[in-house]
Amino acid sequence: MKKSDQPLRPLGTVKYDNHGRVVLVTGGCNGIGRAICDGFASSGATVVCADVATVLQDQLPAGVLFQSVDTSVEEQCRAVVEWTVEKFGALDVLVNNAAIQPKASYTSVDQLDSSELERMTRVNFFGYTFMAKYALGQMRRQQSGVVVNLSSGQGHRTARQVPVYGPIKAANLLQAMQWGVEYARDGIRVVSVSPGAIDTPLVRASLAAQGGEEALANRHPIGRIGRPEEIANAVLWLTSGDASFVTATDLEVDGGLGAFGAFADPYQR
Numbered sequence: 001m002k003k004s005d006q007p008l009r010p011l012g013t014v015k016y017d018n019h020g021r022v023v024l025v026t027g028g029c030n031g032i033g034r035a036i037c038d039g040f041a042s043s044g045a046t047v048v049c050a051d052v053a054t055v056l057q058d059q060l061p062a063g064v065l066f067q068s069v070d071t072s073v074e075e076q077c078r079a080v081v082e083w084t085v086e087k088f089g090a091l092d093v094l095v096n097n098a099a100i101q102p103k104a105s106y107t108s109v110d111q112l113d114s115s116e117l118e119r120m121t122r123v124n125f126f127g128y129t130f131m132a133k134y135a136l137g138q139m140r141r142q143q144s145g146v147v148v149n150l151s152s153g154q155g156h157r158t159a160r161q162v163p164v165y166g167p168i169k170a171a172n173l174l175q176a177m178q179w180g181v182e183y184a185r186d187g188i189r190v191v192s193v194s195p196g197a198i199d200t201p202l203v204r205a206s207l208a209a210q211g212g213e214e215a216l217a218n219r220h221p222i223g224r225i226g227r228p229e230e231i232a233n234a235v236l237w238l239t240s241g242d243a244s245f246v247t248a249t250d251l252e253v254d255g256g257l258g259a260f261g262a263f264a265d266p267y268q269r
């Protein structure tokens with residue numbers, strides 16, 4: 001790990017211009033979704049933040065409009081897409097980010113309460129599909145657009161005690177691939193992003209179950225967990241014209257976590 005946060009050499013930076021674009025982010029009130037809203041808003045986009053959480057409009061940055069939406073309810077997904085298009089005339093980007101991982105879902109499958117299975121499937125799988133169903137209809141009419149599904153390293157690899165979250169995250173990868181292939185000739189790109197551990201309320205809630213912050217950080221070759229804006233930056237690039245040949249694929253943004261074999265010597269702490 002670097003001794004100081006001060007870079008020794010210039011790192012290079014990228015600036016995005018999203019003026020005129022209309023962006024819909026689910027679960028935008030917290031964590032990664034909030035950083036994505038901030039990234040789009042500060043680069044000029046009009047952002048609709050669709051979340052079940054109650055938030056006051058004045059707690060959101062300028063350019064971000066809150067809409068109360070439960071993505072597990074198809075009718076609410078249809079309504080927020082229609083509202084967005086009626087108000088702003090188009091939909092350029094959908095970020096499917098809203099997902100849940102309740103404490104009770106950390107168990108083995110034989111102990112799983114089926115109501116947890118149903119709840120997670122409704123939000124984490126159906127919710128992504130409902131939002132894509134209406135957003136992709138609009139994007140096909142426009143003949144343009146980008147959809148990003150937030151998946152996870154757990155969609156690629158697994159662990160004990162996560163019989164539902166990871167398998168649905170794997171489905172989120174395949175949704176992006178399938179939708180990407182389906183709509184590729186309509187000027188629409190669909191991709192997924194798979195974060196490693198990122199410092200958000202979702203991860204904070206499960207830190208103890210993951211051995212604490214230091215242990216979790218040490219599992220990442222980079223030696224720390226990620227920041228929400230590091231995922232937002234990947235989303236900004238993927239949804240920009242600079243990523244125009246990138247579709248129906250996944251980007252792991254994980255500090256090397258996915259490359260680190262279970263057989264490898266752990267890093268010294």
Ligand SMILES: NC(=O)c1ccc[n+]([C@@H]2O[C@H](COP(=O)([O-])OP(=O)(O)OC[C@H]3O[C@@H](n4cnc5c(N)ncnc54)[C@H](O)[C@@H]3O)[C@@H](O)[C@H]2O)c1
Pocket residue numbers: 026027028029030031032033050051052053069070071072096097098099100123127150151152153194195196197198199200201202203
């Ligand atoms: N944080 C991580 O380390 C991590 C790692 C890999 C993948 N991810 C994925 O990134 C995404 C964001 O994770 P996060 O850590 O920021 O989560 P978070 O729990 O911090 O925030 C999730 C947001 O989604 C909202 N939400 C929950 N259910 C909803 C529903 N039915 N309808 C609308 N909004 C709803 C919540 O109110 C909250 O604002 C998720 O898809 C998650 O699976 C996160």
